[in-house]
Amino acid sequence: MKLRKAMQAISSILRKHNVGNFLLESTIIAAYTLKKDDLFVLSNPDLEINQTFFYNMLKYARRRVYGEPLAYITHKKEFMGLEFYVNKNVLIPRPDTENLAEEAIYYIRNYSLKNILDLGTGSGAIAISIEHFTHATVIASDISYKALKVANINKKLLKSNIYLVNGNLLSAFKSNFDIIVSNPPYILPSEFNSLSKEVKNEPKIALLCDQNYFLIQNIINQSKNIAKFLLMEIAPNMSFFLEQISELVCIKQDYSGFDRIAIFRF
Numbered sequence: 001m002k003l004r005k006a007m008q009a010i011s012s013i014l015r016k017h018n019v020g021n022f023l024l025e026s027t028i029i030a031a032y033t034l035k036k037d038d039l040f041v042l043s044n045p046d047l048e049i050n051q052t053f054f055y056n057m058l059k060y061a062r063r064r065v066y067g068e069p070l071a072y073i074t075h076k077k078e079f080m081g082l083e084f085y086v087n088k089n090v091l092i093p094r095p096d097t098e099n100l101a102e103e104a105i106y107y108i109r110n111y112s113l114k115n116i117l118d119l120g121t122g123s124g125a126i127a128i129s130i131e132h133f134t135h136a137t138v139i140a141s142d143i144s145y146k147a148l149k150v151a152n153i154n155k156k157l158l159k160s161n162i163y164l165v166n167g168n169l170l171s172a173f174k175s176n177f178d179i180i181v182s183n184p185p186y187i188l189p190s191e192f193n194s195l196s197k198e199v200k201n202e203p204k205i206a207l208l209c210d211q212n213y214f215l216i217q218n219i220i221n222q223s224k225n226i227a228k229f230l231l232m233e234i235a236p237n238m239s240f241f242l243e244q245i246s247e248l249v250c251i252k253q254d255y256s257g258f259d260r261i262a263i264f265r266f
């Protein structure tokens with residue numbers, strides 16, 4: 001069977017089941033199956049592929065149809081120009097969160113900050129990017145051992161020098177940090193049903209906070225004791241209560257104009 005035919009079959013399955021970027025995704029699935037890059041796939045439509053490859057492509061397409069995110073199938077996600085390994089134990093790093101990493105890098109350079117904590121590191125994407133671009137000392141913490149295992153894989157893959165710590169919020173830390181960066185879980189339990197089936201496949205511990213944002217308030221209160229700055233990704237509907245907090249410097253918007261990063265100075 002020619003690669004072109006196989007990809008047509010995959011993209012029509014994906015399209016039939018309303019997978020948004022079905023052409024791009026069928027290319028990525030073919031490339032992943034053949035262990036080649038997208039360019040190879042697009043420039044070799046007449047390549048003869050055997051049944052096993054085609055069945056594997058069908059298997060991955062079926063997983064997509066059932067709502068598994070593509071990044072969990074290919075185990076790859078780009079963030080800040082670096083390629084991260086991901087699996088179902090971590091949130092897939094979002095392009096929006098690059099705003100947070102970029103803002104943190106700006107603060108680290110501008111205020112010559114040295115000791116950084118990435119709280120709720122997940123795949124390690126924020127921590128490893130910050131360390132990569134600033135060479136500051138970065139500690140990455142998470143309550144989830146499974147997430148820390150993924151962060152450790154990325155630490156090795158990307159030859160990073162970050163330190164990994166397991167702990168609940170800031171309870172593991174006595175020492176001071178110049179800056180705490182965090183993309184905490186901030187989706188309300190009442191919002192869960194409205195999430196896409198892809199997002200529902202991500203770990204609940206990475207997505208959901210409590211209905212009263214106590215987790216977010218705890219991050220702010222605990223940071224006061226041990227950090228000079230806190231940069232935190234937020235949901236736009238959190239601005240109303242964050243604006244009551246006297247240490248809030250500002251709330252920055254993402255590229256779509258939504259409130260996305262809260263900056264605190266203690």
Ligand SMILES: C[S@@+](CC[C@H](N)C(=O)[O-])C[C@H]1O[C@@H](n2cnc3c(N)ncnc32)[C@H](O)[C@@H]1O
Nearest residue numbers: 093120121122142143144168169183184185206
């Ligand atoms: C929204 S994800 C962010 C992951 C990653 N930093 C990113 O931006 O892609 C939130 C992370 O916080 C972690 N987390 C949730 N509750 C926590 C807690 N009480 N203490 C520490 N980490 C927590 C989750 O395990 C998850 O990895």
